[in-house]
Amino acid sequence: xxxxxxxxxxxxxxxxxxxxxxxxxxxxxxxxxxxxxxxxxxxxxxxxxxxxxxxxxxxxxxxxxxxxxxxxxxxxxxxxxxxxxxxxxxxxxxxxxxxxxxxxxxxxxxxxxxxxxxxxxxxxxxxxxxxxxxxxxxxxxxxxxxxxxxxxxxxxxxxxxxxxxxxxxxxxxxxxxxxxxxxxxxxxxxx
Numbered sequence: 001x002x003x004x005x006x007x008x009x010x011x012x013x014x015x016x017x018x019x020x021x022x023x024x025x026x027x028x029x030x031x032x033x034x035x036x037x038x039x040x041x042x043x044x045x046x047x048x049x050x051x052x053x054x055x056x057x058x059x060x061x062x063x064x065x066x067x068x069x070x071x072x073x074x075x076x077x078x079x080x081x082x083x084x085x086x087x088x089x090x091x092x093x094x095x096x097x098x099x100x101x102x103x104x105x106x107x108x109x110x111x112x113x114x115x116x117x118x119x120x121x122x123x124x125x126x127x128x129x130x131x132x133x134x135x136x137x138x139x140x141x142x143x144x145x146x147x148x149x150x151x152x153x154x155x156x157x158x159x160x161x162x163x164x165x166x167x168x169x170x171x172x173x174x175x176x177x178x179x180x181x182x183x184x185x186x187x188x189x190x191x
Contacts, residue, residue: 013153014067020150021105022056030055045069066102067153074101076125076145077159083140084166093134093164095143099125103153107146113138140164 019027034043034051041047045068053061066072076099083093095109104126111119115138123130134140144161146154154160 010068014064016152017067017105017150018060018064020152022060026056063103063105070102072101072103073155074103074151074153075099075155075159076107076151077156078143078145078162079159081140081143081162081164082166083134083136083164085139089137091134091136091139093140095132095134095145095162097123097125097130097132097145099128099130100155103151105151107151108148110144110147111136111140112142112144114141116141139166 015027022030030051033055034048037051038047049061049065052064076097078095079098080094080096083091086092091113095111097107097109104124106122107125109121109123109132111121111134113119113136117136117138119134119136121132123132132143134143142161142163146160149157
């Protein structure tokens, strides 16, 4: 009973992602070739994959085949953004980009420094975790991944950007200690 709930939105999201990645003109020409080939026949997924392979290449065929035939979850997240001044006066840092899912689609990572200057770095996005170095003459203010929204099949976009910190000390232990003391205080009050 939930077939349409999964198939129809997935098809639209995958096709929209393909369009944003290859461009509207090329995408439209590819769909036109598929419609022309499948006219007066019973279209099959294999016919669509063949047209995608001929028009866009084997990597795009692999993308649509995986997107349509396998269960997947896809998400990008900036999990760390830090910078610090080195002894020479330059600012050095890094951004850590996490990828959940099977699609190795190249994406842009945008570094913005405290003076408002932006630097765009294209990464292959072919690993679950990618560390992207930063170097500049000002401290890093923020990092965002895929700000152009070229991957509509992504689950959560709220974790695609992060404000930078000038320290590398992890915050999680502090949060854990605060949570422990709050739980202890609430536990002493009663049920």
